[in-house]
Amino acid sequence: MINKKIWLGMLVIVLVFGFGLTSCATTLNWQKLELGDVNVRGQLPNLQNATTGIDSELMYRVEKIMSNFVDIRGKEMGYYTVNFTRTNRLSGGGYVLAFLTGFLLYTPALLGMPFQVSTETLSAYLNIFDSQGNLVESFRKSGDFTLATGLYYGHDATKKAGKKYNELFKDLLEQANMKSRSINDLLNVAGPVTIENTAAAKSKIAQSKL
Secondary structure (H helix, E strand, C coil): CHHHHHHHHHHHHHHHHHHHHHCCCCECCHHHCCCCCCCCCCCEEEEEECCCCCCHHHHHHHHHHHHHHEEEEEEEEEEEEEEEEEEEEECCCHHHHHHHHHHCCCHHHHCCCCCEEEEEEEEEEEEEEECCCCEEEEEEEEEEEEEEECCCCCCECHHHHHHHHHHHHHHHHHHHHHCHHHHHHHHHHHCCCCHHHHHHHHHHHHHHCC
């Protein structure tokens, strides 16, 4: 009976050590996210940014890309919003690594073996609204990458995420170009952005939560 209690206690210690490490989530520094290697010639009229809740440095990069994508020389004919999301989960071998790390009392981790392999799922969104705040088109693109994390590396997903977000955002702009004719038709029907319709349109866009 005593031996069983001892083994049970050791198993608990192993699991606590191993899965305690895997609970160390990787970080993503939005301020340092490289988003700018996107070169897509746009076919849309001038659109005003109505995005809220995104890091200011990231938004600056988005606005720079969009200013090269839309025709900023013409009247503002509507609005756009963008969003970026991220989720992560342990890959198949992550639980095995966690158990081995705990069972061997961190020794493999100290020698450089990763204690976690996670799959990062990123999504980028581009929504286009007319001057009245009505949704015209919504685009979404998702992609994955894996990240191995050890004691000395892999805790910062920013560089890999930036590369993937660039790919996703480029795809969104290309999708928008493919539907540019129908988008432009709907924007023209609603008319340009004016001082009178701006407040109501932005309020409507904010309530859409896209």
